[in-house]
Amino acid sequence: MIKVFLPYKTRKLFDLPVEIDAEGNNLRNLIEFLDIKYPGLKQELVDDEKLKPTISAVIDGRTTRLGLIQKLDKVSEIHFLPSIAGG
Amino acid sequence: MSDNNVRKVAINTTINGQEMDILVDPYVSLLETLREVVGMTGTKEGCNDGNCGACTINIDGRIVDSCLVLGVEAEGKNIETVEGMATPDGLHPLQQAFLEEAALQCGICTPGFLVSAKALLDNEPKPSEERIRHWLAGNLCRCTGYDKIVKAVKKASD
Amino acid sequence: MVSKVKKSEYKVIGTRPIRHDGYDKVTGRAQYGADIKLPGMIYGAVLRSPHAHAKIKNIDTSKAENMNGVFAVMTAKDLPRLTDKQRGNSEESGSEKHLSENVMALDKVLYKGHVVAAVSANDVNTAREAIKKIIVDYEVLKPVINVDQAMDKDAPILHEDFIGDHLGKKVKNTNIATYNRYKIGNVDDAFKKCDLVVEKEVELQTVHQGYIEPHSGTAIWDEDDRVKVWTSTQGSFTNRDSVSKVLSLDVSRVKVTPMEIGGGFGGKIPVYLEPIAAVLSKKSRRPVQLVMSRTDVFDASGPAPGGKVIVKIGVDKNGKMLAGYADIRLEAGGYPEAFIEAAAKCVFSCYNIPSMDIEAYDVLVNKPSSAPYRAPGSPQVAFATETVVDEICKKLDMDLIDFRLLNVAEKGTRTALGPKYRKIGLKEVLEAAKKSDHWNSKLEKKSGNGKVRGRGIASGYWFNIGEKSAVNLSLNMDGTVILTEGSTDIGGSRASIAMQAAEVLGINAESVRPSVVDTDSIGHTDVTGGSRTTYATGYAAYKAAHMLIDEITSKAAKIWDISEDDIKYKDGIISSRTDSELNMTLREFADQNPFGPVVSSASVDLEEAAGGFGTHIVDLEIDPETGKTDVIRYTVLQDVGKAIHPSYVEGQLQGGATQGIGWALNEEYFMSDDGKMLNSSYLDYRMPIALDLPMIETVLIEVPSEDHPFGVRGVGETPICPPVPAISNAVNDAIGTRILSTPIKASKILNTLKSM
Ligand code: FES
Numbered sequence A: 001m002i003k004v005f006l007p008y009k010t011r012k013l014f015d016l017p018v019e020i021d022a023e024g025n026n027l028r029n030l031i032e033f034l035d036i037k038y039p040g041l042k043q044e045l046v047d048d049e050k051l052k053p054t055i056s057a058v059i060d061g062r063t064t065r066l067g068l069i070q071k072l073d074k075v076s077e078i079h080f081l082p083s084i085a086g087g
Numbered sequence B: 001m002s003d004n005n006v007r008k009v010a011i012n013t014t015i016n017g018q019e020m021d022i023l024v025d026p027y028v029s030l031l032e033t034l035r036e037v038v039g040m041t042g043t044k045e046g047c048n049d050g051n052c053g054a055c056t057i058n059i060d061g062r063i064v065d066s067c068l069v070l071g072v073e074a075e076g077k078n079i080e081t082v083e084g085m086a087t088p089d090g091l092h093p094l095q096q097a098f099l100e101e102a103a104l105q106c107g108i109c110t111p112g113f114l115v116s117a118k119a120l121l122d123n124e125p126k127p128s129e130e131r132i133r134h135w136l137a138g139n140l141c142r143c144t145g146y147d148k149i150v151k152a153v154k155k156a157s158d
Numbered sequence C: 001m002v003s004k005v006k007k008s009e010y011k012v013i014g015t016r017p018i019r020h021d022g023y024d025k026v027t028g029r030a031q032y033g034a035d036i037k038l039p040g041m042i043y044g045a046v047l048r049s050p051h052a053h054a055k056i057k058n059i060d061t062s063k064a065e066n067m068n069g070v071f072a073v074m075t076a077k078d079l080p081r082l083t084d085k086q087r088g089n090s091e092e093s094g095s096e097k098h099l100s101e102n103v104m105a106l107d108k109v110l111y112k113g114h115v116v117a118a119v120s121a122n123d124v125n126t127a128r129e130a131i132k133k134i135i136v137d138y139e140v141l142k143p144v145i146n147v148d149q150a151m152d153k154d155a156p157i158l159h160e161d162f163i164g165d166h167l168g169k170k171v172k173n174t175n176i177a178t179y180n181r182y183k184i185g186n187v188d189d190a191f192k193k194c195d196l197v198v199e200k201e202v203e204l205q206t207v208h209q210g211y212i213e214p215h216s217g218t219a220i221w222d223e224d225d226r227v228k229v230w231t232s233t234q235g236s237f238t239n240r241d242s243v244s245k246v247l248s249l250d251v252s253r254v255k256v257t258p259m260e261i262g263g264g265f266g267g268k269i270p271v272y273l274e275p276i277a278a279v280l281s282k283k284s285r286r287p288v289q290l291v292m293s294r295t296d297v298f299d300a301s302g303p304a305p306g307g308k309v310i311v312k313i314g315v316d317k318n319g320k321m322l323a324g325y326a327d328i329r330l331e332a333g334g335y336p337e338a339f340i341e342a343a344a345k346c347v348f349s350c351y352n353i354p355s356m357d358i359e360a361y362d363v364l365v366n367k368p369s370s371a372p373y374r375a376p377g378s379p380q381v382a383f384a385t386e387t388v389v390d391e392i393c394k395k396l397d398m399d400l401i402d403f404r405l406l407n408v409a410e411k412g413t414r415t416a417l418g419p420k421y422r423k424i425g426l427k428e429v430l431e432a433a434k435k436s437d438h439w440n441s442k443l444e445k446k447s448g449n450g451k452v453r454g455r456g457i458a459s460g461y462w463f464n465i466g467e468k469s470a471v472n473l474s475l476n477m478d479g480t481v482i483l484t485e486g487s488t489d490i491g492g493s494r495a496s497i498a499m500q501a502a503e504v505l506g507i508n509a510e511s512v513r514p515s516v517v518d519t520d521s522i523g524h525t526d527v528t529g530g531s532r533t534t535y536a537t538g539y540a541a542y543k544a545a546h547m548l549i550d551e552i553t554s555k556a557a558k559i560w561d562i563s564e565d566d567i568k569y570k571d572g573i574i575s576s577r578t579d580s581e582l583n584m585t586l587r588e589f590a591d592q593n594p595f596g597p598v599v600s601s602a603s604v605d606l607e608e609a610a611g612g613f614g615t616h617i618v619d620l621e622i623d624p625e626t627g628k629t630d631v632i633r634y635t636v637l638q639d640v641g642k643a644i645h646p647s648y649v650e651g652q653l654q655g656g657a658t659q660g661i662g663w664a665l666n667e668e669y670f671m672s673d674d675g676k677m678l679n680s681s682y683l684d685y686r687m688p689i690a691l692d693l694p695m696i697e698t699v700l701i702e703v704p705s706e707d708h709p710f711g712v713r714g715v716g717e718t719p720i721c722p723p724v725p726a727i728s729n730a731v732n733d734a735i736g737t738r739i740l741s742t743p744i745k746a747s748k749i750l751n752t753l754k755s756m
């Protein structure tokens, strides 16, 4: 099981706790798993079969650059966050 | 300008030791004259209103913001710009010191600082840190915090 | 993955060679944005709105069109209409429509200086005369110029058609573009358990990046619908993306050649003039150049968001932080994006706090659309947090550094946004601060001349984005190496990138010649920003250098007819492990190699790296007669991971601190009630000059990053975060009261002293 942390606003919209358990061998499958558990959740994270540009996925402290094809091997935590503009 | 009948003026001036005749519109600045007429873009424009020093040049031994001087005022004058600092033998000691001390980051302010600092060292070979900071107060640098610029000028004076 | 170079063996890294591009820059030969002159080039000028908020009813360009010397006139009608589609992440966000309308207003102007039309003419003065002949009929609206006005329920609305995102809810008729929240732990309960809770509100005025080189754009639109752009930008590929979006062209039809860049600090990521130059060129069938005036730069580019930040921190009686709350309201300007996510990420970044609640508002106001400015969002929130920390220490009578060490964030600490830190070096920074000469020197509170003195300390943080970079290498016949890359060089990055390749190749820094090339000549490289260049492009150079060694090895093996495994490459010498007779220098190899040119090409797309932390100490002297404040001593301590070229690392620390000093003491957009900046010149927008400052002492702490083979961390942005609170804390130390709004200028100090 992987601990998933969704953005506060997504948690509020779907009335979810801070941490939820999910599984999947890659990010796409994990999001599909979540969408079955919480219908409509996928739409918050994915657009056009890509991770939304406004969302980043931090996997055990590292922001993935691979998007939905990111493999999830021995992963314990995933944070979905609003992506951050920098200078 | 096309809508009125202001005529260009012929002037004779010396830039970095080269005497030349040029034609300038009477309303353009010396900065614009150097950059657009003579084609020397080493002198930079940061503000065009005399407040940044990026356009500093030396006219007859005095430093001036070339954006505040008209091109026609160059008549009969001796002008030095950053392009005239190095010689076939190599860089001016200030240029060398700026490189060695990493006194530039983006480098847009560098020509102005070099021309200003050269005028200082030409007259006062051993300025104090305080004096250098005072002298360079008319030159803005947004990148370096001035530390390494002051050190480079000091180094070149040693 | 390629092997790491052992730290003790560094030959190039950590040395201070002369930067490769330095000669051009000290002789005036280097070409910046406005220095490019193309054959047949004509000049453009833009007409800007005199109003901060108005509807455009009509634009009459006929008089300008008929003027002698005018080639073309354009308005926003000449640009394709774009949708609300969101653009990529992390560099320049916002919608395509907003991107286009910020370049040129369509039906509404949202800040004074907003471009409404443009002209090209045979010289710049004619173009400037021509724009005066364009008649615009405005319906002037009431502007909102700060977060309080903008969030008022009766506020005039900037974008009638815009839908705000308030915690996922779509909200119409609002100036709050985004309201977001971050929460971990049970914050309410945690605050109840605290023995001391301190809350402070700070206010910040808008400031500008202040780069000395104004924006420019030069373009040719040719008959094959290909657009060539020459510009001063922090990212030629980002610029290409933006130009192609505004013009609705495929990216491959746009080629951006980056000129040398005269400062950016985040402000040269957006596009302003390039698409206009392109359209004018299409209409004029000539290359067109546009350059901003300094007033334009202030009025219509940058700035960094002002706003209000509230921070509340609760501690137990031992000083351990238990809970934190922040309310962050930042000005986005005319279009969304005030870096509130970054602000939220940074607000409690220096501390280990179990429960945190952060609310953040991205607020539209009638000011130029804000651009990143060195650690965007972080200095604003550091001001509030570090003020609260200072106050807690006073109340608990705890040492300012010991308190910070007690609560320090380190590897494994959970951040406010959720993920845990990897290896970071704030603890090492604070320990170095504690031992520093500055901290241990005594400051006389009163100087002989009636002035009062104070000392302040503050910490700050910025993260370190990764993203895409590409590097090509090729071996010259003389054994030197050509390196081409796409990261525009604002502060010596060519050198720091070349040095990383040189280190791997075992040759000196001068033997690697770096060039920054155009977008047709290198793989996609993201902006010089986010403190990423030395980290990510340096990483690509490291990879490319290893690949070049592989090429050399395989070709040398063929020359000697031995196995590749038998080849040893070290310090630019190729030899056989088994036959001591067989060895040659890189130069000898390059000269005799018959197997084709030796080249390599590498790219990376890196994850965000663990960021950099800094702590600044400042001593001030205040003249109670005039309120004037002088910085008399300043020390920057920062974890830099590994300093590739220490001089340029120090330069980043000194330059960033100086910008922060300006932000703290002098700089502000001084606005009239009708939304006009009244001080849009360097005379009145007072940036620090040489005379204002002491030497800025730097202490480089090297806690290598786990994410880079040499341990590089981005260093450029962190140093602007601590100065505002450090100076505010020092002012409090000197005069016994806090001034919690920037700038802490002489008149404010004087008024505060009078009212005491
Ligand atoms: S351009 Fe002349 S002083 Fe700034």
Ligand code: FES
Residues within 6 Å of the ligand: B103, B104, B105, B106, B107, B108, B109, B110, B140, B141, B142, B143, B144, C212, C262, C263
């Ligand atoms: S080096 Fe950039 S302005 Fe001085």
